Amino acid sequence: MATSQWIPIFKDAAAGNFRLDYCSPCIDAADTTAAPPADFMGAPRYDDPRTPNSGVASAGLYADMGAYEFVETADSDVDLVVRNIVGPGRGRGWQTATIQWEIANIGSGTAVGPWRDAISPRTCA
Helix, strand or coil: CCCHHHHHCEHHHHHCCCEEEECCCCCCEEHHHHCCCCCCCCCEEECCCCCCCCCCCCCCCCCCCCCCCCCCCCCCCCCEEEEEEEECCCCCCCCCCCCEEEEEECCCCCCCCCCCCCCCCCCCC
């Protein structure tokens, strides 16, 4: 395979968050037989059902490339939700729109550190 097919999509590399993001070609792409049973943080291997499996499986699981396993449904004591969305009901392509929203943590843990919000249509090709 060409090298460009394995360029990872990270959550926020500019801020030092090198966890794989949804649609990254590095999800389920490693050789699971050569990978440890858990990632750097102790999360077990997980086969993301929306990602094509391109790696080598072991016991039906596919490891991700990199130190962190992509587990979108992993347990967390931080649960950020969007509240109070304000914006236009409709828009036209390439037209500027102002949208405001509030983020709230409804989890039992404390959300710390910076994060970035973005609105964009995303589909995996």
